[in-house]
Amino acid sequence: MAADAGGLTTAPAVRVRGLHRSFNKDGGVLNGLDLDIAPGEFVALIGRSGTGKSTLLRALAGLDRDVSGHGRISVPEQVSVVFQDSRLLPWKRILDNVTFGLRGPDAGDRGRQALAEVGLAGRERAWPYELSGGEQQRAALARSLVREPQLLLADEPFGALDALTRIRMHALLRKLCEAHRPAVLLVTHDVDEAIVLADRVILLDAGVVDTDVRVELANRSRSDAGFAALRSLLLDRLGVAADA
Numbered sequence: 001m002a003a004d005a006g007g008l009t010t011a012p013a014v015r016v017r018g019l020h021r022s023f024n025k026d027g028g029v030l031n032g033l034d035l036d037i038a039p040g041e042f043v044a045l046i047g048r049s050g051t052g053k054s055t056l057l058r059a060l061a062g063l064d065r066d067v068s069g070h071g072r073i074s075v076p077e078q079v080s081v082v083f084q085d086s087r088l089l090p091w092k093r094i095l096d097n098v099t100f101g102l103r104g105p106d107a108g109d110r111g112r113q114a115l116a117e118v119g120l121a122g123r124e125r126a127w128p129y130e131l132s133g134g135e136q137q138r139a140a141l142a143r144s145l146v147r148e149p150q151l152l153l154a155d156e157p158f159g160a161l162d163a164l165t166r167i168r169m170h171a172l173l174r175k176l177c178e179a180h181r182p183a184v185l186l187v188t189h190d191v192d193e194a195i196v197l198a199d200r201v202i203l204l205d206a207g208v209v210d211t212d213v214r215v216e217l218a219n220r221s222r223s224d225a226g227f228a229a230l231r232s233l234l235l236d237r238l239g240v241a242a243d244a
C-alpha cells in the first residue's frame with residue numbers, strides 16, 4: 001500500500017511481484033521483478049537494449065500468455081496499449097479506428113471528442129495513409145484514451161518520429177495524462193523524454209529494477225541544473241558517459 005499525502009493508503013494500479021520470464025534455458029529475461037505503480041502515476045521505464053522492458057510491458061498488457069505462473073501481476077480492468085507504430089486499421093477511417101469496438105449510442109461523439117483532444121478535429125473521415133506519422137500516433141492516443149483506461153502502456157510511442165514532432169507529442173501526452181489521470185508505463189530509450197514526462201523513472205537491468213527515482217523538478221527544461229544532474233545519474237547507471 002502506498003501512503004498518500006493525507007496519510008491514507010491507496011491500492012496501487014499496478015502490482016508486480018517476483019515476475020520471472022525466460023525464453024530459453026540459458027537464463028531469464030525478467031528475474032524476479034517487483035514493481036508498484038500508483039493510480040495516476042506516470043512511470044518511465046528505461047534500460048539497455050534487451051533488458052526486458054518490452055517483455056514486462058507485454059506481460060502487463062496480457063499479450064504474453066506464457067508468463068502466467070511465473071510471478072504475480074495485478075493490473076486494472078481497463079488497460080490501453082500504444083506502440084511505436086500506430087497499428088491503425090488501414091481499411092477504416094480515422095473516427096472508425098478510434099471508436100472500433102466501443103459500445104453505446106454516444107461512441108461517435110466520444111470518438112470525435114477524443115480526436116479533438118489530440119488535435120485531429122476535422123480529420124475524422126480521413127484514411128490512415130492520409131495522416132503523417134505524428135498524426136497517426138495522435139490518432140492512436142485518441143483510440144487509447146477514448147476507452148478511459150486506468151492504465152496506459154506505451155512502448156516507444158514516439159520512437160519513429162522526428163525530434164520536433166516528438167517534443168510536440170510530449171506536450172500533448174502530458175496534457176492528456178493530466179486530464180485523464182491514467183497510471184502510465186512508458187518504455188523509452190530516450191533519457192530526456194523520461195525526465196520530461198515522468199513522475200518516476202525506473203531503470204531495468206538484467207530483468208530487475210536497478211534504479212527507481214522520483215522526478216521532483218520544478219523546472220523540466222533540459223537546461224535546468226536539476227534536469228542535467230538527473231540525466232547524468234541515469235546515463236551513468238546505463239553505462240553511458242553523459243558527455244559522450
Ligand SMILES: Nc1ncnc2c1ncn2[C@@H]1O[C@H](COP(=O)(O)OP(=O)(O)OP(=O)(O)O)[C@@H](O)[C@H]1O
Pocket residue numbers: 023029047048049050051052053054055056
Ligand atoms: N517472444 C520471444 N521469443 C524469444 N526471445 C524473446 C522473445 N521476446 C523477447 N525475447 C528476448 O528477450 C530479451 C529481452 O527482450 P525485450 O524486447 O524485452 O528487451 P527490451 O529491453 O525491450 O529491448 P529494446 O530496448 O532493444 O527494445 C531479448 O534478448 C529478446 O531477444
